Amino acid sequence: MASSSDEEVQDPQSVTDIYYVDDTENNVDDLESDADPICAICDDGGRIVRCEGRCRRSFHATIVDGIETGCNSLGLSEAQIQAIDTFLCKNCEYNQHQCFVCGSLGSSDMLAGAQVFPCVDATCGHFYHPKCVADLLFPENEMEATECELMIADGESFTCPAHKCHVCNQEENKEVPELQFAVCRRCPMSYHRQCLPGEIVLDGAQEGVIQRAWESLIPERILIYCLRHEIDANLGTPRRNHIIFPEIPEGN
Template sequence: GGSLLCCEGSCMRSFHATRKAAEEAESECVSLGFTEKEVKDMPNFKCRNCQYNLHQCFSCGRLGSSDKSSNAEVFQCVNATCGYFYHPRCVAKLLHRDNEVAAKELQNKILAGESFTCPLHTCVVCKQPEDKSASGLQMAVCRRCPKAYHEKCLPRKISFEENEEEGIIRRAWRFLLVDRILIYCLKHEIIDDLGTPERDHIKFPDDETGRQSSTALRDSVALKRKKPSMAETYQSGTAMQFKRKAVLDSYSDKRKGQKFSKLKVTETSSCLTTEKKSVLTKVG
């Protein structure tokens, strides 16, 4: 949500361009780090993957060249609304899970230039294609892997609402994608502080590890959200009391030390005066 910058390349993705946009969205997303002036002065925007024709395989996550004029390694799904790329071997195995011969044939065909439709356009349960005009046949697509369901075929645990009693966490959202439902399938662990799986899934050409590890992001979010427990509050208060007492004791000791020093000086002066009088008496 929030203000997004859309890539005009083939990936069709959207990003929070500035830190301010990411903060306003309240989604704990990492921005691209542009300033508002840079965005305003930008005639058009292409992400680094599209700039350099280096895209991630949506199955294995590795980067590969998508430049068909120079030994392409990953190829884009032919569906006009799909921005995902795949290695021929990866997508062939997904489309022919139980038939190695058919998978190998498809792999070779893709390498030779034949188009393909990726698994996100077929329900993994009933094996039927999406039908946006029919109720219940709208596709629910995973945001982390090439798995899709018709809405009516969704497993019960991929829910639009959280149910603490049954241990069900929210994994599905309407209206975030055009004519589709966004889900995180059961393969992916949901991180409590983020409400999503780990956010280390995007890789840019000059950053193999991604823009920012979600582990670091999760830790920073947890730190911001953490409230001190009663024990921590008590310990903190007790620590402050001890600290205050230590300061007062130190000050008191210092004052006592000063008094003691003055007393010694007075006694010494008194002794010197007595000795001086004694000497003067003897001399006189």
């Protein structure tokens, strides 16, 4: 035992791995490398704070930071931001997360009757009701869906549907442009660039068509709103009522 830990200390790779498993707070660099570069409220960039909890989201923190993108922001003051050492959003602070399918808020406290459970993929950050995600994973097989639902409710790990292309069921490959993923911001729906339905139009397309896809906001990915979501004509995005925090701060 002692000799193997000596080896690990000499190998920087292993040391990183140890931190990754045991102490996420000491691993900020690794978390940031694939943290969400855009705000969860308005789906746009700028000066954002990253939640260091399980949701892996980022936010415009102050009213001023949100002005350019018409974002309500978290409404924090500059002084509040400066005082924060490790930022946790209210969902992560109180272990109350929304299901990424139905949107309702549930306890994600694994030690106290969790209702929503996190996808096991380390880059994901989405939570689900067992039934909501099981029905998506096995849309044509009720028995398998029920079995899957019970396993997830029992604490078994699962990978959510966002990590497979909805058309060909294969994984993302960031190295090959055609196999890069277009990922919906509002539900677990992903497509390869080459599998993207024609109705999900990228920028630069002809006039009079509703844009649903954007390049260059997220490295090596396309941001989309899939066809399940109605685009608000004024915002150019779906309505921004998709985020629910467990506690709405009084005042202001």
